[in-house]
Amino acid sequence: MADRYLTVAQVAESLGTSERFPRRLIAERRITFVKVGRHVRIPESALTAFVAANTVQPIDHRRGSLRRVA
Template structure:
């Protein structure tokens, strides 16, 4: 089983963000990472899990109306 690790710059390219954003995620411990000496590496599966956790599902307009009616 091969585990793919990315550098900060590669992770930023994978996530289509800046390296500064990835470094902030690391500093805030919002994404798992590995330190190898002074180098930081991130697993692709961990980055994908972070991306998937931020997914927002579409809503059903009728369900919103029913919820509003119950609240009033």
């Protein structure tokens, strides 16, 4: 199945940010993008990978507790 190519506006909406944030990701080469003439598109799979790579998992406070059960 072919990847969907998203505009900067679509990526911003998906992330809940302004368009400035995905443009900065592109400028800093922190996300994969495709240039189509003078237009920039971000593959949907690249957006999914970016979100997955930057997702922080919660800490299970019960496992690392210093408290000991008698």
